[in-house]
Amino acid sequence: MDMTFSPEDEAFREEVRTFMAEKLPPEIREASIRSHSYVPKEYTRRWHKILFEQGWVAPSWPKEHGGCEWSPVQKHIYDEEYQNAQAPRLSSFGITMIGPVLYTFGTEAQKQHHIPSILNGEIFWCQGYSEPGSGSDLASLQTRAMLDDSRENYIVNGQKIWTSHAHHADWIFALVRTSTEGKKQEGISFLLIDMSTPGLEVKPIISIDGGHYLNEVYFTDVKVPVANRIGEENLGWTYAKYLLGHERTGIAGVAKSKRKLEKLKEIAGLEQDSGEPLIDDPNFKSKVASVGIKLQALEITNLRTLSAVSSGKSPGDASSILKIRGTEVEQELNELLMQSIGYYAHPYQPGRLFNQQSNMIPVGSDHSVGLMEEHLLRRAASIYGGSNEIQKNIIAKAIMGL
Ligand SMILES: Cc1cc2nc3c(=O)[nH]c(=O)nc-3n(C[C@H](O)[C@H](O)[C@H](O)COP(=O)(O)OP(=O)(O)OC[C@H]3O[C@@H](n4cnc5c(N)ncnc54)[C@H](O)[C@@H]3O)c2cc1C
Structure with a gap:
């Protein structure tokens, strides 16, 4: 297993980084930072079109259907740079889910009708x-x-x-x-x-x-x-299961959690506890280190799986392990983010998420905006995409050879 990035991979990283810096509109980036989860539909559509024009809208699709056909390592690098740029997520149902079903099992008429509008982001x-x-x-x-x-x-x-x-x-x-x-x-x-x-x-x-x-x-x-x-x-069950296999790619959410860890360190460096930066509190520091270590282990497991997939093996039951650990790490990071801003997590000010005009007096620093909403919404991460208990059943069956 080789987990180092080649010079070609590093050049690709530079290309993605430069593109994100030049092409992601600042107002869309700002909305993405504030809302964490979803930006307004018109922003998603605009960003989708920018990526479509670059030819980067469907990283996993074969080239013949309009995709990039990137290697798993390229996809990993792309995800990291995408998160580092704080770009908003695209709607996944077209590109990640129904698109691969259409080009694999669809009739010619279905492909011609639906695939172009999925790629160019016209149809959700x-x-x-x-x-x-x-x-x-x-x-x-x-x-x-x-x-x-x-x-x-x-x-x-x-x-x-x-x-x-x-x-x-x-x-x-x-x-x-x-x-x-x-x-x-x-x-x-x-x-x-x-x-x-x-x-x-x-x-x-x-x-x-x-x-x-x-x-x-x-x-x-x-x-x-x-x-x-x-x-x-x-x-239909056969096609449904094929689609779920695609839904679970990238399920570990490593790039997103790495970005969250950076944000946690940033905020904990700004917030004070008894007159000292929170990040210097030994108890809090050890919690940050602990989740950081779990995230590192998750990243290595993810890279190991990518390395196996690159050499033609199936991710198999590893995707269940990645799903469980990935969502646990994400939820732990969200909890620490809550702790880092203390009671400023409490006010509910939806207008601030999208810089809407509001007559409410802003409470807390700007960096606290949207953190509580993200924390609450992502409680569901261990339920959607196949609940973590169901993933544990899959792992248990694999171990017991059932
Ligand atoms: C935010 C969010 C977005 C979603 N988006 C979509 C969507 O776009 N489209 C869509 O079709 N669905 C969507 N879902 C639904 C999601 O797929 C289901 O919630 C999920 O499959 C769990 O099903 P359930 O809610 O019926 O819970 P249940 O299946 O009733 O499970 C309830 C609890 O029992 C546990 N449990 C169930 N069976 C077992 C078992 N055999 N062994 C051990 N424990 C078990 C579960 O883990 C869970 O904790 C979404 C869900 C959420 C929360």
Whole structure:
């Protein structure tokens, strides 16, 4: 295993760094720093277009479909420089999730219709997998799709939940039940649904941080052309699992956590405790060192996995380890950030996130803006993308050879 970066890798890092410094608009960077998680949709779209024009919007896609086809090490470097530049995240549902499903399993017509607008950022997607009662046990989903008399359309009825960004999305990819016979995994189909279809309704769920990212999506007699089905009827589970494999790439979030650790050190150097910088407090210093060591170990495990993937091996169960440890480290960093700003974490001032005009008197220093919201929202990181308990089951089964 070779974990050193080659001169070509270092030159690539320099290229990315220069691009970010020159092309990331300051107001978008500022919004990204303040909001931590998501910037307004128009900013995401503008930044997406800048990356698209550079040809850097789809790091993992093959070149023939408009991607960069970067090596895992290049992707790792790109992630680091992206985080260092504090650029906002792009919507992942198009590029990371449905795009690879489309170019792998889609018909020619589906590819031509959807891939260009995913790449240029014109169309936003969301993911309709989870339902009330079907999260970890996803295969038990109940949303029903029945063929109509013409046999050219499905009529969809049911409900999805926790659908991130459905209120911004133009299309949803959804798992639906097309058969109740046999094993539950064998009666599921994978549909692409235009969000403006009559009978489709989106209702907001406000999360604990006060933000609106999550939604419920209701389907009442929603007509979906059979031509919008991916692959074969009742084989949707296969495509769904393929997509989840893509969802879990980069799951360790190393670059993001490294950036958070830097921010923690910065803030702890500015905040005072009994007249001294907090970072000089031995107790706090040891907490920062402890999470730093965990992060270093995570980074090395991540690089080891990347090195194996580069030489053609599958990441296998390592992605479960990376998911668990990555979210634990991120949550620990968020907690320390809370401690570093003390009671300034408490005021809820959503207007400050996006520099909106507000008649509220700002409380706390500028660096405390958005930290509590991020801390609360990322409590969910150990739930979404496959809960940490489910990942532990996967690891246990692998160890026991089950
Ligand atoms: C912020 C956020 C965004 C999300 N975005 C989306 C989205 O865009 N699209 C989408 O389709 N879904 C989305 N989800 C849903 C997410 O995939 C589910 O929440 C997740 O799969 C867990 O399912 P559940 O909520 O039904 O919990 P449950 O499956 O009911 O689990 C409840 C608890 O029981 C534990 N548990 C369950 N089964 C087992 C077991 N066999 N062994 C041990 N412990 C177990 C779980 O770990 C969890 O702690 C999102 C969720 C969140 C929180």
